[in-house]
Amino acid sequence: MTSSFGSKMAYPRGHLLLAYLCLMPLDASALSFHYDFSNPGDLERAHLLYFHDSSSSGDRIDLTLMAPGSAGRVAYAQPVRLWDSTTGRVASFRTSFTFAIGGNLNNTRGDGMAFFIGTFPPMLPPDSLAGYLGLVSNPDNMGSPPIVAVEFDTVWNDRLDPLNVIADHIGIDVNSIHSTAFTRDLPNLGLVGTMWANISYDASSKMMVVNLRLADRRNIHNIQAPIDFKAAGVPQDAAVGFSAATGTFWESWLSHMDHGALFAREFLYPELCSATNNFAEDRKLGEGSFGEVFSGNLPDPRNPQQVAVKRLKGPLEQTMRDYVTAIMTLGQMNHRNLVKLVGWCDGGQNGRPLLVYELMENKSVEKHLHDESREKTSLPWPERYKIVIGVGRAIEYLHTGCHNLIILHRDIKPSNVMLDATFEPKLGDFGLVKRVYTGQGSPETAMFGTYD
Secondary structure, X not given: OOOOOOOOOOOOEEEEEEXXXXXXXXXXXXXXXXXXXXXXXXXXXXXXXXXXXXXXXOOOEEOOOOOOOOEEEEEEOOOEEOXXXXXXOEOOEEXXXXXXXXXXXXXXXXXXXXXXXXXXXXXXXXXXXXXXXXXXXXXXXXXXXXXXXXXXXXXXXXXXXXXXXXXXXXXXXXXXXXXOEEOOOOOOOOOOOEEEEEEEEEXXXXXXXXXXXXXXXXXXXXXXXXXXXXXXXXXXXXXXXXXXXXXXXXXXXXXXXXXXXXXXXXXXXXXHHHHOOOOOHHHEEEEEOOEEEEEEEEOOOOOOEEEEXXXXXXXXXXXXXXXXXXXXXXXXXXXXXXXXXXXXXXXXXXXXXXXXXXXXXXXXXXXXXOOXXXXXXXXXXXHHHHHHHHHHHHHHHHHHOEOOEEEEOOOOOHHHEEEOOOOOXXXXXXXXXXXXXXXXXXXXXXXXXXXX
C-alpha cells in the first residue's frame, strides 16, 4: 500500500469484550479466570495489568488509543504456571474471548490484535507498532523476549506476512511475527464486527488449535500448529494477555459488502459526492444539530438504491467519537422498524465524516401532521395503528434484542418516526440514548445520531 497518514486524525481500536481462560491442573488445583467485560462492574474488579495505551472503557477494554502509532497490552495480573520445572509436565488450556476491531474508516486499513503467552511482566516491546501488533520488536533493530501468540491480522504486509495470503488472516506465531501456521480462506475484510475466538492447547500432543467465528455467525475458520512452549523459551510462570498496535494506516471493522446487504459498508468520498450531486442544495432534506442530510442515488446496477447522506458537523474530536459510536452500534442493529445504516465515509479531503442511511420516501410522521410549509397528508387510522405497532416493535428490539445491552431511546416523537414508501414506520434519530447493561442499575450515556 502506498497511502500514508497525513494531517487527518485516525481512530483505530481493538476492543476486548469478554475473555475466559482455563488451565488444566498441574497439581491438585486448577488455575482459571473468567471476566465478562460486557459487565462494567466485573471489569472494574478484574485483576488486570494495563500497559502503554490500553485502558478499560466501561463495557470493554481498549487496547489502543484512537490515534496512529499506538500500542497497548492487557494481561492477567499474576503469572500463569504453564509448565513445571520439577516434573516437566506442561499445562493444557483453552481460552475463549469476544473482541471487535474498530476505527476511523477508510479503504486503507492496518494492523490487528493478538492473544499472547510470554514473559512476565508482559512489558510492551519497543518498536513493536503497526504490523508487529505489540508482540515483538522490529527484528531489524532489536530482539524480543520469548512469546507464543495467535494474531488476528487485518492487513497483509509483504515484509511480515505469507506471500500467498493477501487478505485478513489468523496466524500462530512463535518468537516471530512470521506465522508458523495461518489461514488462507478468510474473506478480504473478513475480520470485522464482533467476533468470537476459541484457542485450545493439548499438552500431550503439543497441538494448538484456533477457531474463529466471524461476525456473520455463519462461518467458523480454524488453524492448528504444533507448539512446544519450553523449546520456545516461554518461562514456566508466563504472562497471558492481549495486545494490539496501530501504524500509519487505519483499521475498518465493518464488511465491505454489496448495497442492501445485512451489514453496512464503507463508501469512498467521490461516490457520495456523485450520489448527492456534490451535496447540492436541491438535494438537502434538512439540517439539525448533528449535521446536514442530503438525498442521494447509488447507481449500482445490481441494486440501485436511494439513500440519505448525513454530513456530520461539530468539534472534530467529539464528532469523530459520535461517528465511530454510531457505526459500531447502529451497524450491528437489524430490525425492520429501525432506520437502517447503509454505510459510512470518513469524508476524504473534506474531513467531515458521513453516515449513509436508507432513504425514507415519506419522511417523518411530523411532516404529515404538523408541517405548515406543505400540504398536510392525511394519516388514516389504519396507518396510524400500523405506525404505533411498528414503533412498539422497534422499542421492544432496543430493549430486548441487543444481547445483554438495553438501549433506551428517550426521544421518541413524530419527527423521529420515519415512513418508507409503504408507510412502514422506522424509528430514527437516536439522539442522546442510554445504554443499560443487564443486571446493572447505572446506565451509560452516549450519543448516537441518525436523522435529526
